Amino acid sequence: MDGIMLESVTKSFSGKVAVKALTLSVLPGEVHGLLGPNGSGKSTTMKMVMSIVKPDNGKISLCGVDVLRQPIEAKRLVGYVPELPYLYEYLTASEYLDFVGTAYGIDLKSRRERVEELLRALQMNEHVNDVMSGFSQGMKQKIAITAALLHRPRALILDEALNGLDPRSAKIVKDVLQRLAGEGVSILFSTHILEIAEAMCSRISIMNEGNLIAEGTVQELRSKAGMPGSTLEDTFLKLTGSEDTEKIVEALKL
């Protein structure tokens, strides 16, 4: 089956369980939001899908390719934007994109067209020959996004990919993602900005302490939390058991 599939996936680090028997699917054309507090296991889940981190148990497939058995083939099909864009900062943007493009096996003509259109869209075309060490976080994020979209992937794993982007670029990226979803790309998307998740995601999974605690559309999540008509933020806080924020602010004596 196409899309992103995780079946009973578990991962521990030094005895601490980061992800517990997670089963999740992202269908083709779906923008699937992965929400959860810090340390809930979202990034580990995404790294396992990317075969960067090996799960202890379970099965993961990407567009029908077994990630554990054929990691290189799986990576060819997917684009990934990590939480922190670890770029080679001593390279220029064009050198880095050449490196990524070559690894994905993109021919020179397609690469030129693709890089030019993406960099122009994200207003980075003026910086193509600048060394990336001087880039702001947002600029680095734009290069990471460009690199992830370069090879027209069939699936996208975006770990807080809109962090640091200016409003215009964020809007462009959101529109691009919606269009890619329309073309059948499976998108697993994590963010802490719940308004973005609500606006973009057709389905949402909420993780807490390595467990999948809720999954469904925004409406289904509200019903599950017994809070119909509430905001996604209130629903999220209720489901993750962290709705005591007012008391915490009061206690600060500001």
Place this chain on the structure above:
Amino acid sequence: MNWSTVKSLATVLFKSYFRASRYGRRSFFSNPVVMVAIDIVLFVVPFGFLVYALPLVPADLMSSFGPVARQSLVVLPVILTSAVILAGILFELGQTGGLASSEAVNWLPISPIEYVVASSLSLELTYSPFLFIGLGVTVPLALNFGESSIVPFFILISVMAYVWGALIVEALRSVMNRISTTLYKKSGRLGVILRIVLVVVLLVAVQIAFNPYILYTALSGIAAGVNVAWFVPVIWPSVAIVSFMIPDVAKATIFALLSVLFTFLIFEGATRLRARYWSPIPVTITLSKSTAYVPQAGSFLWLDPVAFAVASKELRSLARRREMARFLAIPVLLVVSSLLPVLTSGTNPKEALSGVSLVLLAEVSLLLPMMLSSISIGQEGSSIANIYMLPISTDELVLGKLFLPWIFSGAGILVIAFLMQFLAPVAAGQFLATLIAAAFNMIIQGYVGLGAGSRYPSFNVGPRARYLSFTGFIVAFVLGGLVTGAILTPLILYEGTGFLTGLGGGSTGSVLATIFLTLAVGTLLLALMRYYCMRGVQKLFSSMEA
């Protein structure tokens, strides 16, 4: 000046300076109180030993030792100033741009004077072992050789010279960062090349300057000529000490006062520079004025496009990262430090060079490929995530990573081998056997280095980072040494013992036997070490745990 701010900032700078070094994880040592305790031990141990041992030395030996002891008192201030400057500059050159920039001081309410005082204090604390060992050795010498009256003056002057070192480093940091920033901003690619060349030249010059032969000659010159070079400020503390010993109190007082004045001058200079430039912020370096994207890719020799892309990235890492410059300087240093004693020994240069060429050949075929390949994984730092997330196979990665070590050492081997053949020609067969052994060694050492580097990487990218754990370093060198020994055995048997000369029915036969044995041993070791390397890389990339 707010002293609590200075104290707090000095502690922060000391800790960050110390923890950013290769010993950074041992946070126990990054406590200023622990450092002071270590300093006391470093003073007391040599002091106690020399106070106990010097009276036991026979009188005739002691009398000849007297002038050297007095010279050590004279040169200690110069050594302290130079040592702090050297260590400070090497630290500055070795650190990454991210660590170099302590931007927070740009927006915190800290004055330039407070920053300079705090920064120099942190440097003084970091390098305080130099001062305490120096005093621990020289003070008992002064006491033993009838110079006890000079001790308080000597200690004060030495401490002042030590402070000079820290203040000069502080001033140089502002200037270096400014120059680096301006150079990068204005000259792009040329600036990158210029900087790497300058850093390599500086590193080599510094290491040569601290070569025992040259150091001894220089210090003897300083001790003998302090009165001649009295106009050089860095000599003033030494002139004051010599004058005190004569004794010429007036001259000693004048040079001591001049030294104090110079301290204020350097402090003022450092403060003004810091006020003018503050802490540098990262600049955007434009390597080309063009804003057009021109895709670059292709295969090269035995490299497919992906392996070639990895190799190109490695070359850029080596050429553009300031902290990688020392790895470019090491081969130059190897050659220079091997040649220097030979060329200054006074023997016929042709003979001397032919004698050292075999050592150079072994160094270039063993150390260079191993060093460059063993650091190639660790030097990725956190950017190793790129390799994990891109569809790069183990074969492509290994070939890409080993390309530069092989090319650099291959070129070095050819240059040295042909130079050797020109200076001290041997029979063509023997020359061929030597080349084959060196080539096998070079290729295999690349696999040994990468095998160890992938098993024991150190992703700490701080100053003077090794990019290879200590265990990895030991493993690589033991394994590499064994491999070199095994590969060179047929050649040693042929050239050294003459064992193979008797085989094969004549000189041609024995050379052929040597070549055959070298090929057999080399092929076997190549297969084994390639397996060792591939397994290491596969294991590393099976899962990123950090």
